Amino acid sequence: MAMASTAISLSLPTNTIPSSSSSSSSSSSTVNPKASILDHRHLLFLANNSPSSSLFTSSTTTRTKQLSTSFKFKCSSASSSTALPSxxxxxxxxxxxxTEKDGHRVSFNDTFNEKELGVTWDVDLYGELLKIGGGKERMTAYFNKTGWPDNAPKSEEERKEFIASLHKRKTELFMALIENRLLPxxxxxxxxxxxxxxxxxxxxxxxxxxxxxxxxxxxxxxxxxxxxxxxxxxxxxxxxxxxxxxxxxxxxxxxxxxxxxxxxxxxxxxxxxxxxxxxxxxxxxxxxxxxxxxxxxxxxxxxxxxxxxxxxxxxxxxxxxxxxxxxx
Structure with missing residues (x-):
């Protein structure tokens, strides 16, 4: 696949690897995939402030790992030898x-209100709860920490069914938001x-x-x-x-x-x-x-x-x- 595009090439000062000679450094430099961990705003700043030269150039006794990335335009030049992802x-x-703040969170709260659980997840609280993967797991962890509602079952098995029923209703409410295209x-x-x-x-x-x-x-x-x-x-x-x-x-x-x-x-x-x-x-x-x-x-x-x-x-x-x- 041959694609022409503009690229910014940044030479980072970290993770350099000593080389045996300066001649080998130009032909076999190692590329670090993690080198592209830069916020796009930082990249734009770098691009705007150093348009004509590589940044953070290292000494001739080291091989500098390169990064090609972009802001607001194509970020790499894909040659015919570049393999696409599988x-x-x-x-x-x-x-x-x-979806989280105005989709899932709202649907959870509407479900809690329908079931008269006396629970509301505000924006900040829900942000913390998102550290737990899965809606059923999220509700279970929350109730285990803050206490189960008075109208929740007492046994562990019944509570699993209770959580599953809440999640099913929450999903129905969320799907209605999506089907009505209220979230782009x-x-x-x-x-x-x-x-x-x-x-x-x-x-x-x-x-x-x-x-x-x-x-x-x-x-x-x-x-x-x-x-x-x-x-x-x-x-x-x-x-x-x-x-x-x-x-x-x-x-x-x-x-x-x-x-x-x-x-x-x-x-x-x-x-x-x-x-x-x-x-x-x-x-x-x-x-x-x-x-x-x-x-x-x-x-x-x-x-x-x-x-x-x-x-x-x-x-x-x-x-x-x-x-x-x-x-x-």
Whole structure:
């Protein structure tokens, strides 16, 4: 695949590797995929303030690891030898749609109100609860800590059924929001999905949320033509949820692809941890609740995927991150 695009090349001062001679340093420099952990705003600042030279140049006795990334334009130049990802995997909430604050949280609260539980999750509290993967797990942890409602069952088994019934109703309310298109796709999602599908890259959505809710997001907001080509792995498809890598391991096995050839788009620290533990490349697109989380282990971090002319990255950039893994 030959693609021409503009690139910013930054030479970072960290993680340099001593070389035996200055002549070898120019021909066999190691590329660090983690070098792309820079917020796009920082990249824009660097681009605007050093337009004509590489930044942070190291001495001639070291080999400096290079980063190619971008802000608001195509970020890599994909040559004909650049291998595309075998699969492009998206988280749902916060990646496809910024659903948490005005979607899931509202639906939880409406459910609690219907059931007269006397519980309300405000914006800040819900942000803390999002550190727990899975809605049923989130409610259980909250009630275990704060006390179960008076009208909740007493036995552990009955409480599991109670939580399941709450989550089922919450999912119904959330799906109504999606079906009425009250929550839009995040910028660039449809573009990147289309690029992958056009090139024969497998696409899947991998989420801790209920499978029906995730299917509603994909079908209603991405449309039926895209939806029929996208596999969904969600909810209780695995017994252990993110940050456990089980869901991404399952996806790789099901799709018949190597984890190292997959690129994941996540928005949270627990999603990033799951992807990296599965041996996959992971790009973070920050969402409303996750902007201040630790993404040190990410391969790249952006505020969104973005549509032209506000594009942050594309399929070629995803391919370039994979290519860096194999340069030695």
């Amino acid at each position: 699969a492009l995997l998206f988280d749902c909430d916060g990646v496809l749609v910024d 796709l995040r910028p660039g999602v449809a573009k990147l999905v289309d690029q992958a599908l056009e090139k024969g890259v497998k696409v899947a959505v991998c989420s801790t949320s209920n499978e029906k809710a995730v299917s509603a997001v994909v079908s209603c907001l991405l449309g039926p033509e895209r939806a029929e080509k996208i596999q969904i792995f969600a909810g209780d498809v695995v017994p252990r949820k993110k940050p456990d890598p089980a869901i991404y391991t399952l996806v790789a096995n099901t799709l018949g692809v190597e984890p190292s050839s997959c690129v994941v788009v996540e928005d949270s620290a627990i999603g990033l941890a799951a992807a990296k533990a599965a041996g996959m490349t992971c790009i973070v697109t920050k969402s409303g609740y996750t902007a201040d989380e630790d993404f040190l282990n990410a391969d790249a971090v952006f505020d969104c995927i973005g549509d032209p002319p506000e594009e942050r990255f594309d399929l070629a950039f995803c391919a370039s991150l994979l290519e860096k893994q194999y340069v030695s």
